[in-house]
Amino acid sequence: MTENFRNISKVGFMKHNGGLEFRKISDTEFEFTTTIKEFHMNAGGVTHGGFVMSMLDSGMGTSAHQVIKGRAVTISLNTNFIGGSKAGDKIIGYAKIKKHTNTLIFMYGEIKCDDKLLATAEGIWKKI
Template sequence: MENKYEQISLKPGFMKHNGGLLFRNISETEYEFKSTINENHLNAAGITHGGYIAALIDAGAGTSAHRSANGAPCVTISLDLKFIGASKTNDEIIGRTKILKKTNTLIFLFCELFCNDKIIASASGIWKILKVKQSNFGPGG
């Protein structure tokens, strides 16, 4: 059974403004996301801007961390990027994230971005799981 991509950029904000992000769960430790490069994502050289690549990885890998943390909010602690290849307008970019380790407070992951089956970027990251205070208005409260 193939998991379908869902649009996760529903609220106004940076990623919705920049075309949105489609996301799907592959397993408990593997996730995929994708986006299509628009003209406004390009740099002066006519290829996808590194800042957009970084934002795409941060959003996709961050959503992976969030999902692996059972929906708890997560924030990026560190993100180490390697720019390997290029992409251009109308290219579909696919990100693949693998959760390497999860503790009670941290998630360690690795992410690769592909365009036309070629790797264009990779990243290692650490996300902090934020503990949300429980409300007194839950079931039975």
């Protein structure tokens, strides 16, 4: 059931922040990817945490939209930073729907580079 990656950054914030590609793996699992650019770096020479969180929010949020076939907004996103990446690295994100109620979607997410875990996240999205 795995689909090919498709660009989800034709308009809006992620278009201006480097772009993001997305694909469905199963009814509850999704992947998203991008390549880190120089403007994603922080003063310490690693990918800025704000970009990592933006990537998780966009990838996990798109996953929520796919499940409900509508719109949802982030109401909570807890992120754990574990490793770093640099310009030129290809980053792969993963999102899994843990629970889906009438009004909320609960998810787990992570970002990796070459099988090295960079960040994990737990989030809640509200259907609107």
